[in-house]
Amino acid sequence: MIDKVVGSIQDAVADLQDGASIMISGFGDAGSPHELIDAVIEHGATDLTIISNNAGAGEHGIAALIKANRVRKVICSFPRQAASHHFEARYRAGEIELELVPQGNLAARIQAAGSGLGAIFTPTGYGTLLAEGKETREIDGRNYVLEYPIHADFALVKALAGDRWGNLVYRKVARNFGPIMAMAAAKTIVQVADVVELGSLDPECIVTPSIFVDTLVRVVPRATAVAA
Amino acid sequence: MIDKVVGSIQDAVADLQDGASIMISGFGDAGSPHELIDAVIEHGATDLTIISNNAGAGEHGIAALIKANRVRKVICSFPRQAASHHFEARYRAGEIELELVPQGNLAARIQAAGSGLGAIFTPTGYGTLLAEGKETREIDGRNYVLEYPIHADFALVKALAGDRWGNLVYRKVARNFGPIMAMAAAKTIVQVADVVELGSLDPECIVTPSIFVDTLVRVVPRATAVAA
Amino acid sequence: MQRLNREAMAARVAKDIPEGAYVNLGIGLPTMVANFLPAEKEIFLQSENGLLGMGRAPAETDVDWELINAGKQPVTLLAGGSFFHHGDSFSMMRGGHIDICVLGAFQVSVHGDLANWHTGAPDAIPAVGGAMDLAIGAKQVFVMMDLLTKNGESKLVKACTYPLTGLACVSRVYTDVAVFDVGAAGARVVEIVDGLSLDELRALTHLPLEQILEAA
């Protein structure tokens, strides 16, 4: 019997290694796997490359990982948020490298990795600073920039519910990068609010099929945890 | 009020024109919009380019369109099926052009069109007859072929149910090419077994969001039609 | 001169959005356009973080932090709305499926070049988000901005001096004193507020502007 659900969040991230590249789902806080990130901090892995839309804000999630000095490089579209002071401090100190990628190129490059493409000609960024030094080409009268896939060693994803095979459903806009990151990482680790019986997710409504998921862990939602 | 549902299947295809390129969903019969194809035949448009996985079999669907001599060119992955005699006859007579595309490249090129990419380096077909004369490139030790997006003037799609905005859900493997073709055509025309109230499709389970759909028409499933 | 305030500018943009349009409203000022879309018209708002059919802000008691817009403000979902992942969301935006996108700007050139992501200040932390995707992907890109900077310099320019977001992508510019069409033919004045002459507008912008008559 295949059961991808592990008993503790420590087990979920046990095989992280120094120098790993890690995709982290979320758009702001929505869909950010805060508890998995806490487990990464506890684990101790360092020299990490983080691929995410943002570079953390406040004191939790990616911000906490940066504060703990575990991050060597961030690949993201929008590092400058209100309260992104931990990223800013490290960045200004030259302690963290930034690869700034337009959000649509970030999504498309992650999808290219998950789909086995070698490179894509994308319309976004042509003629801008972010395309400097990159190969360009005019195709059918329009200009494109050649961009390469972004793979990762791990993806940390937050979903609403999953089953023991790893099928996932999400909740509202917390879906965001989860499904495409799950497809692009060598190992996809998912925190879910609920582990449900196999067969209870509607096969027409499964958003991430099990093939893209390696490990699940149940994380009791914060509010519930306080109440319990 | 926006209502993309039209009253008759003739209305649904009314603005087809000679020389149009038309994507047609389906993998074999599953998901093939037979009734919309019948309406195309009735409409009279000719000199069509058909983009589909197959080139028709038996006497219905794409086979009927080919039999009626409306098709100038077929772009597909698998034209040679049992009972694909109408395609075979026209092809051997030199009356129909064939662009043979590996199924995954077909899907990826349709997705590239829907997503605004200019071209993609795809792993499939490298070193084979189907890549002859095409640009290739080695990227990270692997060889890729440059393939271009496939756009179409129209997509004819079969779905299970839709609402007046054009949101769609599909049934089992009849989903196949429908969602990606709906994204790649200038005008997407959908036949559904049911038109449902706005808001009755679960927003988490909508497979094709309304933005990709232009026209819907209700087609009573054949079996029901006979019984009624 | 009847300078338009932010609400009036948002209302003016809203007037140009037809029923049935799929629209993305950028973060900041453009978000206000939603408040002026007529309730009797069905207009589809897309947000790049994965929703289509976005409704107004919820009551405070109904706030759901997994139902937010790209500006990370709580929103609602209309009946008929849908959720999808970032890949599909940016396919909508980059694949030409969005009819109108409304963006703020630092500068717009008469040929429609857009600068709205980076001041170019050497100490600024760069952040681009979806700005470059929105600039190049929609069928029409509208810009909303005050015509002049606080120092009185025109933000409608012959050529942008700020780092570009996209080339030749803007079709129309809505400002507090005039509406302009921009593009291959250069900038043309569509509307001027009462009390401002075309010559005065030329003086403000240092541009050889002509007015065009718009079909009402």
Next chain:
Amino acid sequence: MQRLNREAMAARVAKDIPEGAYVNLGIGLPTMVANFLPAEKEIFLQSENGLLGMGRAPAETDVDWELINAGKQPVTLLAGGSFFHHGDSFSMMRGGHIDICVLGAFQVSVHGDLANWHTGAPDAIPAVGGAMDLAIGAKQVFVMMDLLTKNGESKLVKACTYPLTGLACVSRVYTDVAVFDVGAAGARVVEIVDGLSLDELRALTHLPLEQILEAA
């Protein structure tokens, strides 16, 4: 010589598929492998027309023509199975997510080149389907075929003479008389049926084969 029949070949392939593997079984002979997967192991069958978690053929009364496999035969869906569109399906197949793909072949070269889509006959109507995607996308590609053609020619060859499906993509070849590993190091014999010697196998194939010991 104990030549394996189709069932025995399918059973032999099934023996090499571990629990938890994501597997695509090609049209034709490979489809039979499903019948020999042990019921006590959970193995995930993917079909390129958009399903994962494929089960056995349904009872005749339960046939649903919108629940078919890539060979257009009726199948069932296991609890835990899912449906998806062709884009996602081929992302699974091309993105390295399928662990094992089992295919038929006209020829396989000792270096793992595969020819299975086209005889090259000038009057043949070419059709490729998903063959080229399967050949290059899975982590391991197994081929199932009789070793010899009806005319007695080896289908395991130094270099394919039929049009190629993919280059250096096959890792293991299961035939009616032997199992081979193929790849950069050339072809090596993993197993031979009882009653056939290595020398006899060399004679059949005209290849300088060596046998390797496989960890049991």
